Amino acid sequence: MNVLYNIGIAALKIAAKCAAMHSAKIKKMVNGQAQTFDVLSRGITSADRGNVVWIHAASLGEFEQGRPLIEMIKRNSPGQKILLTFFSPSGYEVRKDYKGADVVCYLPFDTPANARRFIDMVSPRMAIFVKYEFWGNYLQQLFRRQVPTYIISSIFRRNQAFFRPYGGMFRRMLDCFTRIYVQDEGSRQLLSSIGVNDVTVAGDTRFDRVSDILATCKPFPVVEQFAASSPFTLIMGSSWQPDEDIVIPYFNSHPGMKLIIAPHEFDDARLSDLKQRISRPTLLYSEATEENISSADCLIIDCFGILSSCYRYAQAAYVGGGFGVGIHNLNEAAVYGIPVVFGPNHSKFKEAHDLIECGGGFSINGKDDFVKIADRLTTDPQFLSTSGKAAGDYIKQHLGATKLIYNEIFQ
Numbered sequence: 001m002n003v004l005y006n007i008g009i010a011a012l013k014i015a016a017k018c019a020a021m022h023s024a025k026i027k028k029m030v031n032g033q034a035q036t037f038d039v040l041s042r043g044i045t046s047a048d049r050g051n052v053v054w055i056h057a058a059s060l061g062e063f064e065q066g067r068p069l070i071e072m073i074k075r076n077s078p079g080q081k082i083l084l085t086f087f088s089p090s091g092y093e094v095r096k097d098y099k100g101a102d103v104v105c106y107l108p109f110d111t112p113a114n115a116r117r118f119i120d121m122v123s124p125r126m127a128i129f130v131k132y133e134f135w136g137n138y139l140q141q142l143f144r145r146q147v148p149t150y151i152i153s154s155i156f157r158r159n160q161a162f163f164r165p166y167g168g169m170f171r172r173m174l175d176c177f178t179r180i181y182v183q184d185e186g187s188r189q190l191l192s193s194i195g196v197n198d199v200t201v202a203g204d205t206r207f208d209r210v211s212d213i214l215a216t217c218k219p220f221p222v223v224e225q226f227a228a229s230s231p232f233t234l235i236m237g238s239s240w241q242p243d244e245d246i247v248i249p250y251f252n253s254h255p256g257m258k259l260i261i262a263p264h265e266f267d268d269a270r271l272s273d274l275k276q277r278i279s280r281p282t283l284l285y286s287e288a289t290e291e292n293i294s295s296a297d298c299l300i301i302d303c304f305g306i307l308s309s310c311y312r313y314a315q316a317a318y319v320g321g322g323f324g325v326g327i328h329n330l331n332e333a334a335v336y337g338i339p340v341v342f343g344p345n346h347s348k349f350k351e352a353h354d355l356i357e358c359g360g361g362f363s364i365n366g367k368d369d370f371v372k373i374a375d376r377l378t379t380d381p382q383f384l385s386t387s388g389k390a391a392g393d394y395i396k397q398h399l400g401a402t403k404l405i406y407n408e409i410f411q
Contacts, residue, residue, distance in 0.1 A: 005169060006112060009110050009111055010111065016030055025089050025090075028092075029087075029092075029106065032092060032106040033106045033108045036108050037108075037117065043083075043103035044081070048123075051081050052123065053083070053127075054083045054085065054122055054124040054126070055070060055127075055129075056084075056086075056087075056128070056130065057133075058087045058133045059088035059090050060091040060094055061091075061329060062131050062133070063084075064329065065131055065204070065206045065209065067209055069402050069405060070082060070100045070101065073410070076406075077410075081102050081103075082102050084101035084103070084104045085104075085106065085107040086104075086105075086106055086107065087106070092104070094305075110135040110137045111137065112137050114137070115135075116141060118138070124147055126149065127150070128152060130151070131151070131152070131155070134174075136172075143175075148178045150179050151177055151181065152181040152205060153183055153204050153206065154180060154181065154182050154183065155187050156186075156191060162190075177198065178198065179199070180199045181200050181401075182199055182201055182202070183201075183203060184350060187199075187201075188201050202401045202404045202405050204351070204398065205402045207398040207399050208399055209331075210308070210331045210332050211395065213309065213332070214312075214336065217308070217312065218306075222290060222293050223306075224313055226293050226299050226313075230257060230258040233257065233258040233260060234260070234374075235311055235313070235316075236261045237317060237319050237328065237333060238262060238263075238264045238319060238321055239261055239262065239320035240264055240323065243321070243343065244261070244274065244277065246323075246367050246370050250370060251278070252278065255280070257378060259297070259298045260299045260313070261298065261299070263300070263301075266300075266301075275300070278298050281297050281298070282300060283295075283296040283300070285302055285306075307332070311338065312336045314336075315384060316341065316377050316384065318341045319333055319341070320343075321343065321345070322344055323344070324345065325345065326345050330351050330355060330361065331351055334355060334361070334391035337388045337389060337392030338391060339360055339391055340362070340391060341373055342363060343364060346363060351394075358391075359386065359390040360389075360391030360394050362387075
């Protein structure tokens with residue numbers, strides 16, 4: 001890559017090391033990256049060279065998008081060696097023990113030296129990036145070594161650097177991909193406008209992932225018992241404080257409903273603050289039993305890994321993040337045939353626009369909007385049923401991206 005790009009990466013690396021002194025999350029990333037090459041030396045032998053499929057997901061959300069493809073590869077080729085890398089601690093720390101991959105580690109910063117050393121050690125058969133993550137030095141090394149390289153479930157917008165007059169450096173990154181699998185026709189047309197034509201409109205593999213979850217979800221008897229005693233249970237998934245500031249006051253003043261909260265982060269201070277804002281009987285999931293669950297009106301999920309299965313116990317869902325950087329996974333809730341409510345920052349999420357259009361999703365700008373939609377969902381059974389069916393049908397209509405991508409890449 002050019003000098004400016006490499007200076008930028010070097011500055012990012014220095015900034016991360018400085019930030020690690022004050023942030024436990026960034027410290028985990030910096031320490032994890034320092035261990036990457038030791039992990040690779042133990043996990044990938046000389047016998048594996050040329051037989052490694054490298055799959056990179058920036059964080060947990062991208063991992064969930066890539067997971068259906070990983071598991072299809074493992075089902076069809078059990079002996080295939082899979083290396084899974086993350087950039088963010090929120091992905092690695094949750095999925096570092098994921099059994100679908102043979103080796104899981106952080107991806108070091110995209111310096112020329114790191115990229116050369118990483119590709120030398122892995123010698124991948126192919127590389128698959130999920131949705132985003134355009135690391136120029138890694139892509140350049142893969143291209144120079146003629147390693148087939150793909151990006152899946154990607155989506156492009158006109159305001160991205162690729163389509164700007166100054167975006168030549170970023171456009172060259174796109175030339176390193178053997179094939180780009182995009183979510184929609186609009187992305188294909190944008191890429192075509194800058195001369196990138198090795199593109200397939202495949203859709204979004206997240207639909208296949210949530211369909212797999214629906215088919216294999218585990219029962220959670222305590223959550224089921226909690227929700228069964230109420231005609232209307234709202235589940236608030238991946239919530240942040242701005243989301244809770246809207247939903248909790250409504251819940252506090254509506255004794256006819258129950259609430260399940262799965263906060264995006266849940267350290268002791270966060271949980272304590274959350275409970276103080278709730279005026280009705282509240283239990284943590286870690287403390288809930290069949291004996292005490294009937295006394296609670298609000299259940300707080302204080303563990304990872306069960307939210308996607310818990311959506312099925314609710315009549316409607318509020319998905320958090322829409323008053324911050326962007327909403328979390330709407331499809332995880334919609335697959336159960338329940339309507340989804342979310343905040344206004346959803347411009348980068350195609351599924352949000354689609355759900356609004358089909359009547360299965362509702363965007364709010366604040367408390368007044370939430371009160372209006374919550375009142376209707378809790379008092380109009382026909383509206384609740386119709387909007388829930390629209391959400392479920394939307395998911396069913398968008399399955400199949402994983403199979404299409406797998407067949408093209410591997411068969």
